[in-house]
Every structure is written in C-alpha cells, then in structure tokens.
Amino acid sequence: MSANGSRLFVVDAFTDEPFRGNPAGVVILADKRSDAWMQSVASEMRHSETAFASPAENDWWHLRWFTPTVEVDLCGHATLATAHVLGGHTRFRTRSGDLTCSVSPEGWIEMDFPADPPAPIDMPEPLRAALGDGVTVVAVTRGVSDLLVEVAGPDDVRAARPDLAALASIPVRGVILTAHDPARNRIVSRCFYPAVGVPEDPVTGSAHCTIGSWWAQRLGRDDLVAEQLSPRGGTLRLARRGDRMRLGGRAVTVWHGEISV
Known part of the structure; x- marks a missing residue:
C-alpha cells in the first residue's frame, strides 16, 4: 500500500x-x-x-x-x-x-x-475559416458550453479537417459537428476541444446533452442512438426526459x- x-x-x-x-x-x-x-x-x-x-x-x-x-x-x-x-x-x-x-x-x-437545448446563432467568422469549403453547414447553434454545427450528412462529419487553431480562438469550450444518418437510424458527430487541450475527443458524453437536445427537437423523437466518428469510435443511447438527458x-x-x- x-x-x-x-x-x-x-x-x-x-x-x-x-x-x-x-x-x-x-x-x-x-x-x-x-x-x-x-x-x-x-x-x-x-x-x-x-x-x-x-x-x-x-x-x-x-x-x-x-x-x-x-x-x-x-x-x-x-x-x-x-x-x-x-x-x-x-x-x-x-x-x-x-x-x-x-x-x-x-x-x-x-x-x-441536464439537457442542453442549443439556440441558433450567426456563424462566427473563425468557424467559417476553420471549416473551409469542404463542409456544408445547415445550422450553427450555441449550447451552454459548446457550439453545435449541423452539417449536411455523415460524409461531411467524417471528412472534416478543421483548422484547430481557428477553433481554439472561438470563445467556447469546443465545437461539435453533427448530422443525422437516416440509413443507420442514428445521430453521428465529432467533437473538437483545442481551447482546453483536447484537439479531438474520442467520445464526449457531455456534448450529447447538446446533441441529443438538438436532434430530439429536429426529429421529434426523445430516444436516439448516437455514434461519435472519431478513430476510436463510441456508441451512446440518448433519452430526453423533460429538462434532463439520460446518456x-x-x-x-x-x-x-x-x-x-
């Protein structure tokens, strides 16, 4: 001992x-x-x-x-x-x-x-520069800690190569890229946190308070399956229950x- x-x-x-x-x-x-x-x-x-x-x-x-x-x-x-x-x-x-x-x-x-329903915002210029032209942005929103960026589909999430220095200059904890994958009936994401010393997080539980809140509203479903598309990968079950999110x-x-x- x-x-x-x-x-x-x-x-x-x-x-x-x-x-x-x-x-x-x-x-x-x-x-x-x-x-x-x-x-x-x-x-x-x-x-x-x-x-x-x-x-x-x-x-x-x-x-x-x-x-x-x-x-x-x-x-x-x-x-x-x-x-x-x-x-x-x-x-x-x-x-x-x-x-x-x-x-x-x-x-x-x-x-x-706690659930974290994000609110739509205008795209910050550093985010536009960080994502470049290879990602089709559908919506930019702000939760308690992170920016959530809905993109056109799972391929955009997988292919993204953001400028991490530009992301770190945005005054938030991190930036989430997310999309709905209807073929597999799940939500996909990647999460970047260079401002707090984590370039890309393998699987981010707290971010899914924001991700689950956004997609529950967008899809009209309280129960979701989510997958984070980092190299290590991970799977979560999400259940919105009023102002709470079960992960x-x-x-x-x-x-x-x-x-x-």
Whole structure:
C-alpha cells in the first residue's frame, strides 16, 4: 500500500471493447488533495479528462474533472468511467449539480444529466475559416458550453479537417459537428476541444446533452442512438426526459494501480 493510498484506474468509456471508446483516468481519493495536485495528475495522465472522486455524505460522492490543462464543469465519459469503477449505481455532487447513475437490465450505465437545448446563432467568422469549403453547414447553434454545427450528412462529419487553431480562438469550450444518418437510424458527430487541450475527443458524453437536445427537437423523437466518428469510435443511447438527458453507455477497465506521491 502506498503512502497516499489513492487508487488510479484507466477506463475505456462508451464501449464494451478495450482500446476503443474514450479512455478516462479515474482517481478514487484516499484523502484531501489540492487543486494543483489534481491538475498535475491529469496532466501526467494526458487523457482528455481525469476524474477525481471522494466520499461525501449518505453514499454520495464528490466528483471533479480535469483535462490536461484545466478543470471543466461537466464530463460525461469520465463520469461513466467513475460510475463503472464504483459499481454502477452512484450519486455525485459536482460543479454542474447533482448527477445520478444507474445500471439498466442490459448492463448499460445510464447517467442523468441536464439537457442542453442549443439556440441558433450567426456563424462566427473563425468557424467559417476553420471549416473551409469542404463542409456544408445547415445550422450553427450555441449550447451552454459548446457550439453545435449541423452539417449536411455523415460524409461531411467524417471528412472534416478543421483548422484547430481557428477553433481554439472561438470563445467556447469546443465545437461539435453533427448530422443525422437516416440509413443507420442514428445521430453521428465529432467533437473538437483545442481551447482546453483536447484537439479531438474520442467520445464526449457531455456534448450529447447538446446533441441529443438538438436532434430530439429536429426529429421529434426523445430516444436516439448516437455514434461519435472519431478513430476510436463510441456508441451512446440518448433519452430526453423533460429538462434532463439520460446518456447510456458501456465501459471497460483497462488497468488499475495506486498513486505513490
């Protein structure tokens, strides 16, 4: 047992296969640690997010998320990873309010997050420059944290090669490209976060609070299947329930150990 005793896990989220989905660091804290220490661990891990969980009252847990460079208000895949480590049925106190996780009969972990219906906006000039002429834009919208850009179809999402420096200059957390794939009856996306040290995120749970809200309204359906078209890929089940969005996914622990500092 190390002097610190904090346990460290790497979990692939939104997948049931190792080395796919989105890897997250999960630290179960044995004692109180400084913000600077948590940021240093997240920078050392170099995953898009590392989650830090510590016990709260009455079986609740405090939960925080750090990218390699900053703390963020909400992270879906690292919440899923933490719930997976803690056994699935879990309740968290976070900067974005109270979040609960449960396990479906099929073994999927379902997270209850705030919905995030985005509002249409004019296209910012840096976004126009970043996307270039190879992407047909249908709508540009703004959620709480991200810009959501609906494009003409799945091929536009796959083919996009945005200028990341231009995206980083837009005053938002990140930019989502999304489309409906009617042939496969699902929503597809890619998510870019260069402003917070993540050029392209493999699978982004929190972004699907925005993606699911947009497409539930556009398609007139509350229950959706979503796929993120990053090289690692990942699949989510989305269910809009009033002002909440339920995000479902699977997760796999790849390795675990202890932090010795």
